[in-house]
Amino acid sequence: MPYLECRNLKRVFQHFTLDISFSMEKGELLCILGPSGSGKSTLLSAIAGIDSSVSGQFLLDGKDITSIPVQKRRIGMVFQDFSLFPSMNVEKNIQYGMRDVPAEEKERQTEKLLEMVSLPGYAKRKVNELSGGEAQRIALARAVAAKPQILLLDEPMSALDAPLRKRLRSTIRQIHDQTKITMLYVTHDREEAFAIADRIMIMRSGKLEAMGTPQELYRNPPNLFVANFTGEGSVIKVPQIAYNPAKNVAFFRPEDAVIKKCIPNETDFVLKNALVESYEFTGSDYMVRLSYKGQEILVRSNQRPEESIADIYVSKDKLLMLDAE
Amino acid sequence: MDKHDGFYKRMALPALIITTVVFILPVGAVFLRSFSSGSNLNQTFTDPYTWRLLAFTVWESFLSALISVLLAIPFSVFFSRYTFFGRKAILTMSDAAFALPAILAVLGFVIYYGNNGMVNNALKAISGGRWSVKILYSFKAIILAHVYLNFPVAFSLITSSLSSMPDVEEKASRLLGASGIRTFFRITVPKISGTILATFTLIFLFCFPSFLIVMSLGGNPRFFTIEAEIYKRTYTDVNPAGSASLAIFSFLVMALLLVATGYGRDERRVRRSTHVLIKATGKRLAAAVALCIVIFIFMAPPMLAILYRAFFTRDGVFTLKAWADIAARSRLGTGTSLGAVLNSLLIASGSAIISVNMASAIAMGSVRTGSRFTTLLTSLPMAIGSVSMGLGFSFIAARMPLRNTVISYLLVLAAHVVVVMPFAVRSILPGARRIPERLPLAAKTLGGDSREAYRLIERPLLKPYRRRAFAFSFALSLGEVNATLALSEGRVTTIPILIYKMINQYNYQGAAALAVILLTIAITMFAIGETGGDEYAVS
Structure with missing residues (x-):
């Protein structure tokens, strides 16, 4: 039996309708990935109970929680803007959700949580003296302190800079592995989702x-949108290769093609005389942008392209046949 | 059910009901009185005199607002651009002037600009009695007093708006080669025109129901505003039906003005300053000093004159007679000076406590439910002049089977609450808007209910705004004359009522001593309102 089940959720806005059913397992870290405006945060608000105009049914650990008010759902949430309470210090923030816990135990747990988020000794600090990264760690500790049945994280790192995001996402994964709390994590950042998720829902x-593991979605995307959203790649119209007539486009990742001059294998598919448009040095290799019969092709290459015309070799077993949009 | 389980609606509702009832009762009483007297209403609306009153009222309000704003603009532009020693002090003082009771301006003007005032005495002394200027008891005295009271308001509002505007457009304009003057007219003026218009409107609305200044400094029925005429009809002509009809006329005009100018409209824009002040040196510093001196020469003398007259006779002899009177009469129990001080403190504290608590509930309710109607409703009392309001309450008092001191005080308190409420709500609203809705929602995901979230999270964040609102409401109630006078004809004696009576009896020294007390309390309250600052910054 799934741990969280959302059945036929529906929320109608003027130009947008959320219409979704999904489920997740206990102890799982599921990332919800999607472009801006795809309804990720609306979905999270609905699960938390903040948005009560959503129709449908929520089952948590087998219990119907649809009509249970937010404060009784035991669903924790970490917000984009941290939402720490400015009128309370770090300690009081963390202890806010500890209900019916003796004072001594509260203190002990607070210390433990502060250590978990690598901020020991921060208990008496004022929250408006914290940096963005520190504030989000405290917000995490506060949410975990309330011992939620499930923890929702709404783009928790969107307000932070890139190096900090990388560090914090591994903290979140560690907290998940230590506490075994079921987590639902919303992001629009593919790399972030790949880095921490057990499964991803697009x-x-x-x-x-x-929906699937990061590897499944990257390697075997069910459609072109998912293929493009999970990573870079190139699309070729099927008549040009006449490979699988049931599907009308072929897709491949830049790392699955080469532009080196070589003798093609039987297993290779060749795009001859492509024009090199531009290339970027990425640090480890070059991302080369080519044009083949008016279509843009991306290829990773160890070497900088020397000539303006090149042949592209794609291994046939890496070629994904998909439906066009 | 909304996401806050209807908590904010439940919280705001009682306050809204009380405000509405306390507002509707006197207005209803006025309507009832007018309609029950037959053709009075029709007569009032068709009487050319009514329209002449309206024309004069509009004219004096327009002129007062225009001069206040025009005078303030250059000062505001300078103060929002440059920093110099004393800048903050002047800005704080102009904020304080918001709560300056009109009665102090009246008294200050009488003592300073009066026919036997300090200016004329000095002129006569210099010229051997040949020179004198006649300022008081004229149209220009009314305008001058209005500008005196409202110039700081305009200066403060426009400066704070200009200071919070990013000046990137100006910088871009200068980088693109435009001169300073061209930049000012092409970029700055269009940018601040909204603020200027809003300030003009606010001052116009302040001056429209002007009563005290018109009565005391105009000194001629030719210079009567509608409110002044209402008072005259009630107490001099003893024609309550006529005054009720005129009050209705005034209410309709004011309501129309409020709607037309959209004063009840919400201003939700919150901008952060990205604007660095330049340190004034050389010529600019000289300009700053000159501007400060100009402000000082205009603003300070009337107040200093009050302070002087509280301790010196007209001929310059030091005396503590007025102070001895205040103490002595109250000791004998026959006088009312100390009693008036106590009355004022009691009524001001009461109305400030009531208004701040109701305003907090209304402001939070309005912000959390996104209701514009609520704020519009609370600015409605601005549509009725405080004289008309007092008149309404006096009609209610007349119909009460029981009349005693407690009831009189309660009615005065109610009138003050109605007068003060729109300002209390407006002081707290920005604070309520600054508290992100996510905070109470975050509290809920941690198991707290809305009531607990309000008590532990939102209320502490509102504290500096509540304190400011309290100080402002207290000061407004402390200086309130119109409603108190119209309601009890001075039976409930507060400090400003006593000052008003003393001015009419030419007891300027007694009035000045009381005015010093009034000013001291008002300044103390303002200081309390400004202390502490914003303890919790919400990012």
Whole structure:
């Protein structure tokens, strides 16, 4: 039996409708990934109970929580803007959600949580003296302190800079592994989702587009949207390769193609005389942008392209046949 | 059910009901009185005199607002651009002037600019009695007093708006080669025109129901505003039906003005300053000093004159007679000076406590439910002049079977609450808007209910705004004359009522001593309102 089950959730806005059903397992870290406006945060608010105009049914650990008010759902939430309470210090913030816990125990747990988020000794600090990264760590500790049945994280790192995001996402994964709390993590950042998720759910225009492990979604995307959203790649119209007539486009990742001059294998598919448009040095290799019969092709290359015309070799088993949009 | 379980609606509702009832009762009483007297209303609306009154009222309000704003603009532009020693002090003083009771301006003007005032005495002394200027008891005295009271308001509002505007557009304009003057007219003026218009409107609305200044400094029925005429009809002509009809006329005009100018409209824009002040040196510093001196010469003398007259006779002899009177009469129990001080403190504290608590509930309710109607409703009392309001309450008092001191005080308190409420709500609203809705929602995801979230999280964040609102409401109630006078004809004696009576009896020294007390309390309250600052910054 799934741990969290959302059945037929529906929320109608003027130009947008959320319409989704999904479930997740206990102890799982599920990332909801999707472009801006795809309904990720609306979904999270609905699960938390903050948005009560959503119709549908929520089952948590087998219990119907649809009509239970927010404060009784035991669903924790970490917000984009941290939402720490400015009128309380760090300690009081963390202890806010500890209900029916003796004072001594509260203190002990607070210390433990502060250590968990690598901020020991911060108990008496004022929250408006914290940096963004520190504030979000405290927000995490506060949410965990309330011992939620499930923890929702709404783009918790969008207000932080890139190096900090990388450090904090591994903290979140560690907290998940230590506490075994079921987590639902919303982000629009593919790299972030790949880095921490057990599974990823991709949303688009209020609907579920795909669900799977990061590897599954990257290697075997069910459609072109998921393929493009999970990483870079190139699309070729099928008549040019006449490979699988049931599907009308072929897709491949930049790392699955080469532009080196070599003798093609039987297993290779060749795009001859592509024009090198531009290339970027990425640090480890070059991302080369080519044009083949008016179509843009991306190829990773160890070497900088020397000539303006090149042949592209794609291994046939890496070629994904998909439906065009 | 909303996401806050209806908590904020439940919290705001009682306050809204009380405000509405306390507002509707006197207005209803006025309407009832007018309609029960037959053709009075029709007669009032068709009487050319009514329209002449309206024309004069509009004209004096327009002129007062225009001059206040025009005078303030250059000062505001300078103060929002440059920093120099004393800048903050002047800005704080102009904020304080918001709560300066009109009665102090009246008294200050009488003592300073009066026919036997300090200016004329000095002129006569210099010229051997040949020179004198006649300022008081004229149209220009009314305008001058209005500008005196409202110039700081305009200066403070426009400066704070200009200071919080990013000046990137100006910088871009200068980088693109435009001169300072061209930049000012092409970029700055269009940017601040909204603020200027809003300030003009506010001052116009302040001056429209002007009563005290018109009565005391105009000194001629030719210079009567509608409110002054209402008072005259009630107490001099003893024609309550006529005054009720005129009050209705005034209410309709004011309501129309409020709607037309959209004063009840919410201003939700919150901008952060990205604007660095330049340190004034050389010529600019000289300009700053000159501007400060100009402000000082205009603003300080009337107040200093009050302070002087509280301790010196007209001929310059030091005396503590007025102070001895205040103490002595109250000791004998026959006088009312100390009693008036106590009355004022009691009524001001009461109305400030009531208004701040109701205003907090209304402001939070309005912000959390996104209701514009609520704020509009609370600015409605601005549509009725405080004389008309007092008149309404006096009609209610007349119909009460029981009349005693307690009831009189309660009615005065109610009138003050109605007068003060729109300002209390407006002082707290920005604070309520600054508290992100996510905070109470975060509290809920941690198991707290809305009531607990309000008590532990939102209320502490509102504290500096509540304190400011309290100080402002207290000061407004402390200086309130119109409603108190119209309601009890001075039976409930507060400090400003006593000052008003003393001015009419030419007892300027007694009035000045009381005015010093009034000013001291008002300044103390303002200081309390400004202390502490914003303890919790919400990011």
